């Protein structure tokens with residue numbers, strides 16, 4: 001099949017950008033979305049033209065590198081699916097697909113579909129860890145954790161840091177990303193000791209990194225490819241109130 | 249140069265303790281004055297950066313990704329081994345050591361492997377302390393499963409995302425050090441050369457992948473933790489930016505490359521579907537705990553699985569290896585898949601696939617239990633193939649997955665270039681000719697958390713280095729070297745894409761240096777690779793320029809390195825006329841088709857010294873001495 005693409009091209013942060021038309025020809029149903037883009041780039045490169053810049057790595061939905069808006073929706077049409085796991089069988093011959101980068105003040109554009117998500121690292125640096133040095137940890141089974149709690153922590157820890165939650169939010173808030181880490185660690189005994197300082201520091205880092213505020217509309221949950229639940233934000237807010245109260 | 253592995257003396261179980269005691273220390277007050285470069289932020293690099301940062305060294309960390317958290321380690325699914333013996337099923341440090349040496353077909357160093365088994369227990373403790381949400385039992389204790397080729401349950405896991413959780417643990421520890429100022433992170437930097445001053449590794453040249461600028465960094469020592477070279481084969485389970493570039497450039501500066509022909513082919517991957525495919529997806533080995541591998545008894549039987557009666561199915565692994573059954577090691581499982589497909593009994597359109605069937609498990613355990621164990625893998629399979637493994641057996645086929653070979657290192661993880669240390673998959677050290685499942689994560693974290701903090705301290709404390717800055721002539725020479733290669737790539741202006749050339753090389757390597765190798769095939773590869781390399785430099789197309797983000801330029805540079813490296817891969821495979829582990833030479837097999845080792849002639853690591861592009865490498869041998877285990881023919885019958 002052939003599909004028509006409208007792809008955001010922008011040579012650099014200061015350069016003007018716009019949608020450019022391409023046609024991907026000979027697309028097979030088994031191709032992934034990225035393989036379809038590869039094929040467009042192959043044609044461009046063979047002609048000596050600048051290929052569309054995008055970054056991808058594992059192509060299995062776990063590294064979080066590739067993320068774009070597909071027809072206005074982060075990661076495209078399928079729920080709980082990263083766009084690298086989207087396959088072209090989802091499309092019909094002659095369809096038109098609009099592909100744009102994440103848009104958020106905290107994610108400045110680098111080129112075409114590539115944005116800078118360093119702000120997520122900054123949020124983790126503010127407290128997304130337990131303060132233990134290597135060596136000297138007690139025996140792993142000395143910390144008992146009920147299976148249900150471990151499972152819940154894992155549900156939050158599954159976040160791949162792709163940024164879809166920010167891109168899908170009209171305020172470009174990073175609340176879902178931040179709260180997933182806070183929830184993961186605050187559920188576990190290992191993380192509880194630092195919970196009050198962590199939540200305050202991480203929220204502050206989130207605010208100063210240029211992300212918008214959360215108005216609880218749930219678009220982030222709807223577009224998250226890993227199904228991270230809105231409950232995480234509720235947990236974060238609860239932890240935050242607890243921390244402020246404790247710090248008073 | 250004679251290779252000295254620097255194995256400590258004394259009984260096996262005391263070596264590491266003794267070595268740590270004999271090693272020199274850097275006093276806490278002095279550590280800040282020592283700068284250490286760590287290239288790579290996978291499990292090996294991130295754990296090393298975090299640990300060295302905690303100790304107080306001035307750590308500079310580099311990765312090609314936009315965030316250290318995206319290193320390829322993130323994709324590991326199945327689990328991590330440790331000799332905890334929590335299941336009381338007969339495990340011990342010695343057993344993990346023994347299984348690993350045997351699994352590697354007696355082509356690794358006893359002392360290293362024993363240390364790996366010893367430190368494995370600390371890894372789990374460390375990760376739990378970090379908050380890694382490993383799977384738990386209802387009583388709150390850690391859960392374990394058995395994994396590829398092990399008869400005990402020693403594998404710890406976090407759903408199907410063990411690598412992700414371990415990496416995030418290490419990454420978070422590292423981010424804590426970034427906040428404290430002891431680690432400085434340089435993301436989106438590609439190391440393109442190691443800088444030697446006075447014969448010692450003292451720095452690196454990187455390309456800033458966003459601005460395109462070349463940058464110089466100086467340090468007292470350099471650690472490479474840049475992963476494996478599986479993507480030389482084009483299609484593999486590795487992330488597509490995985491590369492040999494860092495290791496290869498270090499090799500060209502004097503670091504010997506050991507056993508490159510020891511590559512691992514994973515038996516359970518989703519089969520190739522078409523020419524445009526860019527990578528292969530692994531279906532975790534854990535699936536073989538409950539899935540049964542089979543093909544039709546009769547060649548050419550193209551009926552759907554559901555129409556093939558039980559009596560006409562061949563559960564060939566269960567039949568040939570009654571005691572290990574579907575859980576035989578990867579090399580054995582992969583070769584058997586190839587064998588049945590070569591007999592014309594492969595399934596699916598291409599005939600290059602076998603069934604992995606869960607019907608039995610679903611009947612025995614129920615849909616819910618199977619979904620609990622493998623749900624995310626089944627979902628992934630369905631997304632890619634559009635088939636539902638709960639009702640139709642999976643189709644799987646082997647694919648390149650891991651590389652046991654790598655830069656040669658001694659017991660201290662130091663390469664043949666003083667000061668250049670190599671960690672994780674990038675080194676050759678612990679897995680011999682075949683890696684057992686769930687032991688790469690273990691090795692990466694052992695190297696980073698528990699080995700390098702000691703051995704690097706010893707190097708720093710015992711090696712005076714002259715004061716140097718990036719103005720040193722060696723940096724200028726190195727930068728020129730890198731710049732001219734980039735200029736050359738841009739100036740060809742041909743019409744073939746790097747991908748097309750990479751694909752061609754990959755097919756060649758897969759056919760001739762893949763699952764089964766012959767003298768004639770290897771010679772064909774050795775004749776063809778230089779031609780491909782020539783074609784690359786005559787006709788590659790790299791549009792755009794070097795002073796901004798140019799993914800195709802990055803890629804072209806990596807392909808160029810593969811076109812040099814591929815030759816060494818084939819040469820190593822040609823010289824090793826024995827079969828062992830993942831290296832199967834058709835000329836060397838037992839009457840029933842198993843790999844036949846030749847201990848009299850090949851019980852060594854082949855460490856190759858670079859002589860120039862297109863020139864034959866010089867071979868150096870590190871003889872393996874087995875004082876504790878007696879090499880036997882592996883049998884999984």
Ligand SMILES: Cc1cc2nc3c(=O)[nH]c(=O)nc-3n(C[C@H](O)[C@H](O)[C@H](O)COP(=O)(O)OP(=O)(O)OC[C@H]3O[C@@H](n4cnc5c(N)ncnc54)[C@H](O)[C@@H]3O)c2cc1C
Pocket residue numbers: 287288289290291292293310311312313316318319320321322323324325326327328410411437438439440473474475476485486487490491493494530649650671672673674685686687688689690692
């Ligand atoms: C799909 C899959 C599943 C797996 N599952 C398991 C499993 O269940 N259990 C197990 O034990 N093992 C598993 N493995 C193997 C294991 O994941 C890897 O061997 C291991 O993670 C490698 O870690 P590493 O730290 O050595 O390198 P990597 O994680 O590959 O990290 C390499 C790092 O180097 C950086 N880098 C590379 N080149 C350069 C350069 N030129 N300049 C600067 N930086 C550079 C990258 O950015 C990255 O940060 C699996 C592998 C695959 C492919």
